[in-house]
Amino acid sequence: MTQEEGRRYVLARAKERGIAAEVLTEMGRELTARSHQRKLEQITQAVRGGIGVRVVVDGRVGYAYSEELSSAALDWMLQEATDNSSLQAEASGFLPKSTAVTRKDMVGDSLRGSLEAKVQMAIGLEGTIREDPRVKQVLFASYAEREWDVAVTSTEGADGSYRRGIAGLMASMVMAEGESRKQGWDDEWATSVATLEPGRTALEFTERTGRLLGAKPLTTGRYRAYIESKAFGSILAAFTPLWNSKNVVERKSPLADRIGETIASSLVTIVDDPTLPEGLAGRPIDAEGTPGRRTVLVDRGVLRSYLTNSETARALGVENTGHAWRSYRGIVWVAPSNFFMAPGAGVTLSEGVIVAEVLGLHAGTNTVTGDFSVQALGLKVEDGRVAYPVENFAIAGNFLSLLKDITAVGNELKWEYGMRMAYGTPMVEVRELSFAGA
Amino acid sequence: MLAETLVSDVLARAVRGGASFAEVYVERWKRRQLRVLNNDVKEATSGLENGAGVRLFYGTEVAYAYTNDLTHEGLLDVTDNLVRVKGQAGKVDPKGRGGLDFRKTASRGLHDPKVPFEEHPKPYRLERLREADAGARVAPEIRQVESYLQEWEQDVLVANSEGAWVEDRRVRTRLYVNAIAQENGAVQTGTAWEGLSVGLELFDRFPPREVGKRAGGQALTNLRARPAPAGTFPVVIGNAFGGVIFHEALGHLLETTSVAKKASVLSDMLGEEIASPAVTYIDDGTTAHAWGSSEFDDEGAPTRRTVLIERGILKSYMVDRWGSLLTGYKVTGSGRRQDYTFAPTSRMRNTFIAAGETPLDQLFAQVEFGLYTKEMRGGQVKPGSGEYNFGVQEAYLIRNGQIAEPVRGAMLVGKGPETIRRVVAVSSDLSTASGMCGSLSGSIPTEVGQPHVLVSAIVVGGEA
Numbered sequence: 001m002t003q004e005e006g007r008r009y010v011l012a013r014a015k016e017r018g019i020a021a022e023v024l025t026e027m028g029r030e031l032t033a034r035s036h037q038r039k040l041e042q043i044t045q046a047v048r049g050g051i052g053v054r055v056v057v058d059g060r061v062g063y064a065y066s067e068e069l070s071s072a073a074l075d076w077m078l079q080e081a082t083d084n085s086s087l088q089a090e091a092s093g094f095l096p097k098s099t100a101v102t103r104k105d106m107v108g109d110s111l112r113g114s115l116e117a118k119v120q121m122a123i124g125l126e127g128t129i130r131e132d133p134r135v136k137q138v139l140f141a142s143y144a145e146r147e148w149d150v151a152v153t154s155t156e157g158a159d160g161s162y163r164r165g166i167a168g169l170m171a172s173m174v175m176a177e178g179e180s181r182k183q184g185w186d187d188e189w190a191t192s193v194a195t196l197e198p199g200r201t202a203l204e205f206t207e208r209t210g211r212l213l214g215a216k217p218l219t220t221g222r223y224r225a226y227i228e229s230k231a232f233g234s235i236l237a238a239f240t241p242l243w244n245s246k247n248v249v250e251r252k253s254p255l256a257d258r259i260g261e262t263i264a265s266s267l268v269t270i271v272d273d274p275t276l277p278e279g280l281a282g283r284p285i286d287a288e289g290t291p292g293r294r295t296v297l298v299d300r301g302v303l304r305s306y307l308t309n310s311e312t313a314r315a316l317g318v319e320n321t322g323h324a325w326r327s328y329r330g331i332v333w334v335a336p337s338n339f340f341m342a343p344g345a346g347v348t349l350s351e352g353v354i355v356a357e358v359l360g361l362h363a364g365t366n367t368v369t370g371d372f373s374v375q376a377l378g379l380k381v382e383d384g385r386v387a388y389p390v391e392n393f394a395i396a397g398n399f400l401s402l403l404k405d406i407t408a409v410g411n412e413l414k415w416e417y418g419m420r421m422a423y424g425t426p427m428v429e430v431r432e433l434s435f436a437g438a
Numbered sequence: 439m440l441a442e443t444l445v446s447d448v449l450a451r452a453v454r455g456g457a458s459f460a461e462v463y464v465e466r467w468k469r470r471q472l473r474v475l476n477n478d479v480k481e482a483t484s485g486l487e488n489g490a491g492v493r494l495f496y497g498t499e500v501a502y503a504y505t506n507d508l509t510h511e512g513l514l515d516v517t518d519n520l521v522r523v524k525g526q527a528g529k530v531d532p533k534g535r536g537g538l539d540f541r542k543t544a545s546r547g548l549h550d551p552k553v554p555f556e557e558h559p560k561p562y563r564l565e566r567l568r569e570a571d572a573g574a575r576v577a578p579e580i581r582q583v584e585s586y587l588q589e590w591e592q593d594v595l596v597a598n599s600e601g602a603w604v605e606d607r608r609v610r611t612r613l614y615v616n617a618i619a620q621e622n623g624a625v626q627t628g629t630a631w632e633g634l635s636v637g638l639e640l641f642d643r644f645p646p647r648e649v650g651k652r653a654g655g656q657a658l659t660n661l662r663a664r665p666a667p668a669g670t671f672p673v674v675i676g677n678a679f680g681g682v683i684f685h686e687a688l689g690h691l692l693e694t695t696s697v698a699k700k701a702s703v704l705s706d707m708l709g710e711e712i713a714s715p716a717v718t719y720i721d722d723g724t725t726a727h728a729w730g731s732s733e734f735d736d737e738g739a740p741t742r743r744t745v746l747i748e749r750g751i752l753k754s755y756m757v758d759r760w761g762s763l764l765t766g767y768k769v770t771g772s773g774r775r776q777d778y779t780f781a782p783t784s785r786m787r788n789t790f791i792a793a794g795e796t797p798l799d800q801l802f803a804q805v806e807f808g809l810y811t812k813e814m815r816g817g818q819v820k821p822g823s824g825e826y827n828f829g830v831q832e833a834y835l836i837r838n839g840q841i842a843e844p845v846r847g848a849m850l851v852g853k854g855p856e857t858i859r860r861v862v863a864v865s866s867d868l869s870t871a872s873g874m875c876g877s878l879s880g881s882i883p884t885e886v887g888q889p890h891v892l893v894s895a896i897v898v899g900g901e902a
Contacts, residue, residue: 044502
């Protein structure tokens with residue numbers, strides 16, 4: 001059956017059995033062209049999709065999914081979901097009452113272009129990267145596009161769908177100067193193929209890594225930190241679970257019970273906006289069919305809101321911000337869409353260390369406590385100028401203390417993208433941070 | 439999982455279209471996950487996944503496609519599309535007549551589970567997780583306990599234009615416990631987990647109560663810990679999951695994924711001394727029921743035991759089919775992928791530092807002031823520069839050769855080739871642990887391991 005037939009089939013079977021059910025289908029498409037030695041090295045073309053169900057039986061919630069759309073597989077899925085629901089002790093589960101939302105095609109012509117032209121983008125990206133004499137090897141240089149079509153329907157009236165896509169360039173190269181070697185690993189995403197610029201992006205990639213060559217060790221100490229937008233973007237992304245109401249409800253966020261409190265410097269405003277036109281992760285509805293809207297999480301340092309879905313909004317007694325997140329293979333969770341820190345007046349360098357890149361966030365951050373200790377690469381700043389690159393050090397602290405210690409905010413946002421979520425951040429100046437090195 | 443005639447048609451169509459090699463990878467997963475928070479089920483989910491990947495080589499160029507439309511029409515469409523991309527449709531190759539004579543190989547059941555996937559009702563699983571929960575509550579300061587059970591059953595078929603036809607089943611089960619301790623506003627966490635290529639007999643090997651107890655104990659230790667110091671110190675790295683440091687600092691640098699493109703600092707160094715003579719490093723895909731084991735890799739090659747480094751000398755890389763084509767090194771059965779949505783690349787399986795000879799107390803006795811990292815979190819590396827990091831979950835200071843007070847929040851950073859030369863001594867208490875490793879071909883189960891290891895100097899990221 002088609003996905004639409006699959007959704008109808010499952011809802012009809014659920015109704016027959018008197019079960020409240022919500023069905024989500026997803027169809028993803030991928031095209032990746034990878035260049036090596038200025039020739040097409042690998043091309044991937046693909047489609048993958050599936051169907052996921054959430055049922056509520058006597059207030060108990062269960063999930064199951066299938067990539068097979070036969071009636072046997074869908075019957076199995078509904079039965080498994082029902083069995084799974086019987087394990088739950090909590091009987092306050094529900095499906096949100098909802099209404100139909102008009103389908104939105106956010107892709108249109110944005111990914112249009114011949115395959116040949118897209119392959120040439122990857123080759124052009126690699127070609128320009130290799131023009132830098134310090135580039136010794138290119139591990140890969142790719143053009144990629146991703147498209148996904150999501151539909152949600154439920155026995156409680158939810159009915160919405162959208163199609164969304166993005167295009168990007170990515171590369172990894174090894175650069176060397178004398179004995180010093182550095183590896184860059186970069187990507188750049190856009191809402192359309194037409195706005196990608198392989199030549200300019202290649203120069204940005206080589207500049208970002210090339211400036212770290214010839215790095216010296218950094219002496220252990222406390223320094224003023226200038227965290228560049230890309231590095232700060234990955235730190236902020238790692239700590240978005242602090243605003244995830246699921247973690248608040250389960251007492252796993254240090255922001256629990258702190259609405260209305262000052263949790264950051266007055267220079268800090270954090271927003272999530274699925275309706276942002278330039279956002280890489282915009283969407284008209286969330287995974288429960290709730291329309292997306294702009295939500296201010298931190299307003300000039302004061303905690304205003306968490307990201308919620310229907311379940312956590314009810315548990316906390318607050319409004320549903322429409323941030324339910326789910327892939328057909330998973331459970332309903334909470335996640336940001338276009339999550340960003342508002343730009344500020346700008347940063348002026350004086351003394352300290354520019355943090356250009358952070359690594360090891362998946363192992364070096366603790367979202368229950370807010371603590372972090374991560375590897376970093378950077379540049380020493382002396383007398384208001386970049387003096388020399390530094391390496392082999394780690395920065396450590398607590399994310400909430402870091403937000404309080406922000407003394408200046410850059411005036412330009414840069415966006416990072418991953419897992420259908422986008423993070424926009426300016427550069428930030430932090431009064432003092434702990435640096436471990438030589 | 440797929441009719442022989444269909445597989446044969448796909449391969450023939452590809453070869454007729456000019457591919458020098460064609461491969462079909464079909465897989466079907468059954469998955470279950472259960473999450474219990476403070477004794478209550480928070481999520482219970484089950485799933486079916488199935489799909490296929492078609493990979494074509496044109497010399498060293500690769501074309502890959504995947505789909506979960508497994509009909510005759512769907513798969514031939516995907517193949518024709520790939521052939522068209524290469525612009526060589528219609529080129530006739532005599533090998534492409536079709537009717538391949540497959541050499542069929544089935545697995546011998548080396549890693550078969552004792553408890554089949556469908557055995558035991560769901561409440562049985564819930565009871566085991568409740569035991570883990572109870573085990574973790576070692577003190578009143580333990581306020582929250584979360585435990586997960588993940589179960590996978592993966593059936594794989596790999597067939598290629600050389601006539602290989604391999605079927606393999608991988609069953610894996612993993613238990614994960616996370617404990618949160620709280621006192622006077624301070625919050626700390628502890629984790630413990632175990633995973634093997636087995637069914638629910640995992641609970642016999644690792645009683646949930648014991649796993650829970652480790653998580654709880656660790657959260658309590660971290661509650662009492664001070665922030666770790668910052669600077670460069672000698673470090674004793676704990677056994678078992680401590681092996682993650684060499685997985686990052688060394689293992690990833692030996693995969694042909696990077697080596698073939700000379701994008702690893704350890705490219706072209708076979709036969710050279712690259713590590714301290716105390717280091718023998720092995721990647722073994724054959725260990726019965728180990729988390730990263732399988733009888734065949736995801737290219738249909740039998741897995742094997744590969745000695746990577748013997749007493750400091752580089753003996754072998756980890757080589758997949760494509761890497762072999764690019765480098766001339768023989769394949770080592772290391773072609774792995776997360777699922778059908780990824781083309782395989784060379785990856786680690788169960789990788790460990792072999793047991794050494796230094797008694798444990800003599801390892802510590804050599805350190806006047808340093809760090810003992812008892813339990814680790816994950817890590818990361820850039821193979822092209824060798825720069826790596828890994829997070830520490832439970833650590834203690836070493837004072838005058840003795841394990842002293844606990845410290846928390848440390849991260850170790852360094853350059854792999856430097857760190858492996860700084861290995862001073864290796865103890866004899868080899869042990870292993872399960873992890874998930876992410877790279878170009880996705881996230882896959884890998885085991886890491888080592889005895890206690892003393893490294894003379896590593897940067898410790900703590901509080902300055």
